Amino acid sequence: MSLFSETLKEQIEASGMTVYQLAKLSCVDRTTIQKSLTGDRILNQESVLKLQKVLRLSPKEETRFLEHYEKTKMGEALYEQRNNTLQFFNTIAETYQVVDEIKALPVKSLEFFEKPHQSVESYNGEIQVKKLVQTIMEEVVFQEEKKELQIFLSFEFQFFYDLLKQYYLEEQNSFEIVNVFSISKEIDGLGKNSDSMAALETILPFLMTKRTGYHPYFYYDNHKPSLDTALIFPYYLISEKAVVVIAADFERAILYRDGTVIAVYREAFSELKKQCRLLTNKCSEMISYAGELAMINKRTAFFEPLPCLERFCNKEQIENLVKADCQHRETAVEILEQFYRQYAQSPLRRRSYFSVKSLRNLVETGELTNFPAPIIRPLSRSEIIAYLQVLLVELESDQREIYGIRESVLKQEGAFEINQIDTSDILIRFYHQEKALLNSVFIDERNISRMIIDFFEFLPESKWVYTNKELKKIIENLISSLQITSNEAVFR
Numbered sequence: 001m002s003l004f005s006e007t008l009k010e011q012i013e014a015s016g017m018t019v020y021q022l023a024k025l026s027c028v029d030r031t032t033i034q035k036s037l038t039g040d041r042i043l044n045q046e047s048v049l050k051l052q053k054v055l056r057l058s059p060k061e062e063t064r065f066l067e068h069y070e071k072t073k074m075g076e077a078l079y080e081q082r083n084n085t086l087q088f089f090n091t092i093a094e095t096y097q098v099v100d101e102i103k104a105l106p107v108k109s110l111e112f113f114e115k116p117h118q119s120v121e122s123y124n125g126e127i128q129v130k131k132l133v134q135t136i137m138e139e140v141v142f143q144e145e146k147k148e149l150q151i152f153l154s155f156e157f158q159f160f161y162d163l164l165k166q167y168y169l170e171e172q173n174s175f176e177i178v179n180v181f182s183i184s185k186e187i188d189g190l191g192k193n194s195d196s197m198a199a200l201e202t203i204l205p206f207l208m209t210k211r212t213g214y215h216p217y218f219y220y221d222n223h224k225p226s227l228d229t230a231l232i233f234p235y236y237l238i239s240e241k242a243v244v245v246i247a248a249d250f251e252r253a254i255l256y257r258d259g260t261v262i263a264v265y266r267e268a269f270s271e272l273k274k275q276c277r278l279l280t281n282k283c284s285e286m287i288s289y290a291g292e293l294a295m296i297n298k299r300t301a302f303f304e305p306l307p308c309l310e311r312f313c314n315k316e317q318i319e320n321l322v323k324a325d326c327q328h329r330e331t332a333v334e335i336l337e338q339f340y341r342q343y344a345q346s347p348l349r350r351r352s353y354f355s356v357k358s359l360r361n362l363v364e365t366g367e368l369t370n371f372p373a374p375i376i377r378p379l380s381r382s383e384i385i386a387y388l389q390v391l392l393v394e395l396e397s398d399q400r401e402i403y404g405i406r407e408s409v410l411k412q413e414g415a416f417e418i419n420q421i422d423t424s425d426i427l428i429r430f431y432h433q434e435k436a437l438l439n440s441v442f443i444d445e446r447n448i449s450r451m452i453i454d455f456f457e458f459l460p461e462s463k464w465v466y467t468n469k470e471l472k473k474i475i476e477n478l479i480s481s482l483q484i485t486s487n488e489a490v491f492r
Contacts, residue, residue: 007068015055026051028043042072090410091201092204092418118257121254123254136255137164148178150269156250157246157250169211175213176215180269180272181217182195208439216278216280218276219276232247238262242262279443296421297342299420300349304353305369307391319337321377350401354403356471363481366381366383366384369415416429416430426444426449427442
């Protein structure tokens with residue numbers, strides 16, 4: 001029996017109905033229900049919804065009923081993978097907001113700095129290890145001339161990465177970080193145990209800034225260092241003046257101040273790094289802006305805040321939308337016009353996903369979240385209506401598939417894009433609304449690429465997007481709500 005078979009059996013028994021009665025009331029074939037109960041057949045979505053209605057499930061039971069159906073239909077591993085990828089999309093939006101809220105950190109002055117250092121010191125207990133790690137980090141940031149840190153440490157040590165994020169994001173205290181870690185080679189365990197996606201979620205805050213000092217290197221290894229019983233202290237940190245080795249449970253650590261020991265660890269780390277490659281590349285480090293635009297024009301599937309702007313933003317409209325006081329205004333107009341002209345002329349058939357929450361935000365505020373606020377002015381009501389009408393036309397087009405993600409699924413709106421380039425690469429772009437910054441991160445790690453590409457292919461048939469008919473109705477209602485107001489006032 002499958003997971004759904006067991007759940008269906010439980011709910012039929014709880015209802016007090018026979019299979020024959022359920023079949024008659026739901027208009028689902030009795031034989032089909034019986035084969036589903038034995039696990040010999042997977043029901044279609046329509047039949048499941050009919051059964052759900054007749055069984056009169058509570059909201060909690062309904063959620064469990066549909067979840068177990070989806071797990072059985074996809075397979076539990078694939079179900080976990082796709083939910084994980086959805087969580088990744090939400091994490092980007094949430095992380096984007098957190099990055100903007102980071103404040104300057106005060107300079108610390110711990111007693112640790114004042115007491116004589118011994119060449120070797122041991123620490124026991126989670127609290128002591130955390131204090132040691134914090135002290136070493138503060139020493140790097142506030143005392144060492146070369147603000148560098150070399151890291152070989154599991155992402156499970158969340159305290160460390162949260163602390164590292166704070167110091168890295170504080171503008172006055174940026175420093176060079178080389179972070180090496182291992183990830184599983186294959187994704188047969190697709191889903192919640194994906195090391196690749198967990199790594200990407202952790203390092204996102206370091207990538208969503210203008211800084212370029214964080215360098216995440218990885219190597220493939222299906223054997224986690226923390227599981228090697230021969231390694232008492234599998235993890236370590238290296239600064240200019242110290243090495244800290246840390247146990248797998250993060251409750252024991254040894255601090256070395258001896259120059260010879262530091263040199264040995266530095267050499268070993270250097271050799272390890274040679275066997276690794278970067279998990280992500282900032283586009284500013286690898287290609288020109290023109291090269292990035294060329295990559296975007298090759299995208300075949302993508303998530304963006306608002307869709308079809310290339311049909312709305314002609315040369316005249318771009319000239320009108322770019323703010324008069326925008327820095328390097330002429331260059332901004334030229335780049336946007338070139339990009340949208342090339343994009344509109346591309347013969348590629350594309351699949352576009354967008355946040356319906358961002359669409360509603362546009363109607364409420366006039367903000368085009370695809371662009372930083374200091375560059376583009378808000379749209380007037382008539383311009384919003386014109387854009388929404390363009391979107392309605394595009395929904396009928398055969399050049400592109402357009403899907404709106406439900407607000408209950410994508411809970412946060414954020415100025416970011418996730419682009420599938422050709423068939424194997426991923427380009428993520430973040431927009432900083434207040435500082436008019438654009439950060440682009442290129443990823444070609446195969447596990448991450450496969451998970452995101454699978455997610456894009458899965459979405460059209462999922463319950464996470466609106467149907468074409470539902471989406472048209474939403475847009476028509478938004479147009480009607482705007483037309484009720486006759487004022488031509490510009491937002492803000």
